[in-house]
Structure formats: structure tokens, C-alpha cells
Amino acid sequence: MTGIRVGTDADEQAPERSPGSRSRDALRAAQMYYLQDLTMNAIARELRTSRSTVSRLLSMARETGLVQIQVNNPSERAPALEQQIRRRFAVEAHVVPVADSVNDSEVLDRVAIQAARTITPLVDSNAIIGVAWGSTLSAVSHHLTRKQTHDSTFVQLNGAGNTQTTGITYASEILRRFGQAYGARVEQFPVPAFFDHAETKTAMWEERSVRRILDLQRRMTMAIFGVGSIGAGVPSHVYSGGYLDREDLETLDRDEVVGDVATMFFRADGSHRDILLNRRSTGPDLDVLSRVRRRICVVSGESKIDGLRGALAAGLATDLILDEGSARRLLHT
């Protein structure tokens, strides 16, 4: 029942109808604009329509993935920051250029856009892709550019319910947007973020509906997630959204937790054994996560540095997308 097809057929802001003259024109326009360097005016004349329509056709062509724009940093003599991070932490770094003067929420937005565009070329057909939730992923999901794939599945990495809501709307919106962008199935994980009792989790984990999801997670070919950090600054969604009570926070403190990925916690050295809360969390076992071929971590804002350090120590990511400020900070302290 959870397998929901998120097609590109009829939908929300449903674009591409059948072969229709609309998308044919979009292709023609895109070729004339991007491959022949005509102006929109010239294209409008040839297509016997108005310039504004051409402008709209083109933005549609971009949004639907008809036109793809990629920026390659010249192979291995890449920018210094990225190289240093790669050497020191053994992850492929994608540093998003952002001047220091920019405020946090704009940084998030810009990291999100660039992350979305970095991820798109990595999404293949026949993939199983895990997606976490949180403010970072939410932002990313808003900026995905479309691309058609076949038989791919997006699977929710961890439950999203809390004491106030079932969390369905929030987490599933994110998932839905991913599915829609790539024409893929989505599999929700309808459990709370944390069980109240570890025993309930154990019991639920035996349920067939849950095992289906866990099985998908084991077969993931890619995972996309942010990090939570307990350090200073803005607390991440998990720490402030009513998912944890005072007592929980105290045990985290006692266990020397510095952050989490998909509500699974870890310490500064990357270890996660014997962290009590993990027994009640619905996130993927971090060892399972580490076996996924491609693990993309998106981070924006320096307040997440501590959590990020832990995640890197744990080797949770193969690819790291982060803003320039955080990149510097990651290296220079």
C-alpha cells in the first residue's frame, strides 16, 4: 500500500502532456536558443508565436530537464578547498561559493539549489535512493531539476512522526518532490521518528510492512541526507521540533553525542555503539548506511560543523556538498 507512483503525467503543476505540440516546440526552441544562439525574438518569428511564449517554453525546457547545464570544475586541479577536504576526510567535496556577508537562510537556499543540480546527474535508472528529512533536505527538494528515469525508487530513511503529528505531510512532501522530479516510485516509512519503548521498535521491525522498507534500505544504491548538530547555534529540526523531551536530551548529553544523520546519533569520534537513543530511533543502522555505494551529505551553515565532523569521522558520506564558509571552518580549526 505504500508504493505510490509519482508520475509526471497528471499532477500538481503538471507539465509535459503527451508528445503534444507544446513539448515539441519546447525542444525546437531549446535547440535554437542553446545550440544555435538565436534570440528569443528570432525564435518567436520562426515558431509563429510571441516572444514571451518562447521565454516560457525555454524555462519549461530547463525545468523538465530537456536542457541540462553543467559546470565542471576542471578535473583534478579543482579549487583548493575541495582538494584539501578530499585529502583530509576522504570525501568528494563540492564547495558552494558564497560570500561571508550572506545571511544563513540565504546560504541554505543557495546550497540547496546547487545541491539539487549536483545530485540530478547522479540519479540513475533502476536506482534505490534513500532520502532523509529535515530543513536541509526540504530546501533541496524544492529545487530539484527534472530528469526522466525508469524503475527508480525513493525510500524514506527514517520515520517522521512525533508527539504532535504523524509527520506525514512534512517528510512525505520531501519524498514526493524527489519522486516527481525523476518520475520514480516513492516508499514512505510511516512510523514515528522515535519509539517510546525500544521493545516496540523491535516488535515493529518484525512486521512485514516494515521489513519491506528495511529491505529496500539494505539495497539502496544512493542515500541523501543532511546532518543534525547538537553544538551551538540554531538547533536542528530534531532537537527542537518536539521529537525529543528533556530527558532524551540529557541521555544524549551523557552519551557524548555530537550529532545525527537521519535520527541516528554518533559521537565526535564517529562511534555510535551503546548510544541509548539509537535503540528507539527509526533511522537506518549506521553500519547499513555505510555500505551504500554513494552517500551524499548536504550541509549548510557553520553551526553544523560539530555534527559534520562526527559524521565524517564515522565515514558516513562519500560526497559532501557544503557552503564555502563551513568548508573553511572545517579545515582551519
Added chain:
Amino acid sequence: MTGIRVGTDADEQAPERSPGSRSRDALRAAQMYYLQDLTMNAIARELRTSRSTVSRLLSMARETGLVQIQVNNPSERAPALEQQIRRRFAVEAHVVPVADSVNDSEVLDRVAIQAARTITPLVDSNAIIGVAWGSTLSAVSHHLTRKQTHDSTFVQLNGAGNTQTTGITYASEILRRFGQAYGARVEQFPVPAFFDHAETKTAMWEERSVRRILDLQRRMTMAIFGVGSIGAGVPSHVYSGGYLDREDLETLDRDEVVGDVATMFFRADGSHRDILLNRRSTGPDLDVLSRVRRRICVVSGESKIDGLRGALAAGLATDLILDEGSARRLLHT
């Protein structure tokens, strides 16, 4: 002596200097513009420079291949024309949309731009690429977008000298531009287009300097050429540029030649045996050409249809780039 390095180092309109701050800024700007959707104004502020400089950085980023824009026609449900051509002639067709109202020289220009951009992604490292010459290829060579490759070589397919000139400047300009765009070596073929006596060709073909070129041609991984057509309309370069005298044209007529590729002639049915002029021509044996893995034919203008038909019958191309008008004409008669 013929192996000339056409680097991207110091040159003509030499752009990319070392790692310099210039190209670093170009990368940053490109990321901010194409991946973060900032305006040039915003980028200028962050880079502490003027908007016009940003505009220039961006166009540099595009020209040097830092930014790559591709338009994919949605896999196999591609436009009707392209499918029909593929079925009927067994070549991958790339139809360049052009309204009928456009004049011939503009059609050539637009086909050339789009051809250049279609070719670029196909150019690999370690490739050996044969290039013909003529008005079509000349136009293409003017619009190549750069892309860095290693250890690739462009080799001239046929001699370019005629009774008036050695043809060096014209053909070698084309070759040079290709080499420069991809940072590749170029190998000129310093012989006339046609020898006066077949015996001279036989003799020359034993010379080591020539054999080097012939050997490269045998090892080509890609070939790029136009077609000449004897039919009506504007005569191709070869037929009007002083390469052939009246008598030659008569023998072509007698041999029922309809066109040529790289100065090797063929008939309407694709055959080329016993065409006298081919014994004196310096182009690659058409059987050798047909063994090349990827053979890209660029055609603009309906006057070339007859030659094109012959070339297709001979199976000379694996990929065909042509304007919409010619595509229609090719199918509907």
C-alpha cells in the same frame, strides 16, 4: 615536421592562463550563475567587481567549456523526422530546426553551430579524428566550443592543394581550430587534392611521411566530413575552386558520379569502383573510411541532396547532422 601542437597555452586569443585568479573567478561565477541562479549583479557584489566583468567571465566560462549546455531530445521518442531517417537510412540523425524562410547562408551557419555543439561531447581523449575541409567544415570549425582532452589527434583526411595555391592556409585553418578547441595535436596532409598523374600518387603513397598520415587515418576513431554534390544549385568547393578542369568534370559525368566525401567520389547507388578520378585523389579510400567507428556527416542546404543520397547508400556515415529542409526533402522524394 607535421606534428604541430596546438595547445591552449599561449595563442591567438589565448584565454586560460595558469590556475590564475581569472579562471578561478570564472568558475565561481559560473557556479553562482548556472547552479545558484543568482543575477550577474549579485555575483558582481560577491566577487567585488563590476557586472560587466561578470558578464565577461561567464562568456569566457562558456567558451572554454567550463560550462556545458546540452539539449537532449527525450531518448527514443525523438522527433518524427529523426526517427524516420534512422529507420530508412540506418544513421543517427540530428535535425537542425530551421524555418523555410531562412536563406541558405544562414542555414549553413546555424547547422554549423549546432553541429559544433553536437560534436563536442563526442570528442574523447586518446582519439584520432579525421577532418575533411570545405565550406561546411570551415563553418563548423568557427563555432567549436572548447573542451579539454588528452593525447588526441586531428588528422587531415585529404590534400588541399590545387593549381593556384597549396591550399595550406585554408585547410589548415580548419584543422588548427579543431586542434585548439580540444587541446589536441594536428597532423596536416601536405599534398594537392588531386595528383595530375595516378603514378605520382602511387609513388608518394610509399613515402614515409605520407605513410605516417595514412597510418593515422587507418587508426581513426572518428571522422568528420561534409559532402559534395554534383547536382544542381551551388556547386561545392571542389567543383568550382580550380581543383578540377573541364576534362575531369567530363570523366566524372561519364562515371555517373553524384558526389564526394573528402574528394573521393561515388555514384548514386553508393558504389565507387572504377571511378577514374579516385585514383588521383588524395582522400581516404572509402572502404577505409567505412571502417571508422564514428563517422559524422554534416550537410546544409538542399542542393546537396543528391550527393548525400549517394553517401548514405554507400554507408559512409553513422551520424548525420542536417537542416530540417534537407531532412524533409531526403524523405519525401
Added chain:
DNA sequence: GACCGGAGTGCACGTTTGTGCAATCCGGTT
């Protein structure tokens, strides 16, 4: 130290592009 040439910069202007809005089209309903 004066001079020179080429590359890089910002300004100002004209061109090109994005977008809110009102008008129109179109398929389905009453």
C-alpha cells in the same frame, strides 16, 4: 625615469529577457 602596448576594468547605452495582468481560448457542465 619616460614610454609603449596589451590586458583588464567600469560606464553608458541599446538590446534582450522575465513576468504580472487582462483578454482569449477551450473542454466540460448545466
Added chain:
DNA sequence: AACCGGATTGCACAAACGTGCACTCCGGTC
């Protein structure tokens, strides 16, 4: 046939962009 709502269009205006030109900066030369 009249009506309705959503999608699509062109218009008009504002925003964003490209480029000739004059100026500056810098390294080499006399």
C-alpha cells in the same frame, strides 16, 4: 445555448544582460 474554470496567449513594463569605448594598470624596453 449559456456558463464556468483553468490553461494559454500577447502586451507592456521592469529587470537583466552584452558590448563599444575610454581609462587604468602593469611589465618590458629604450
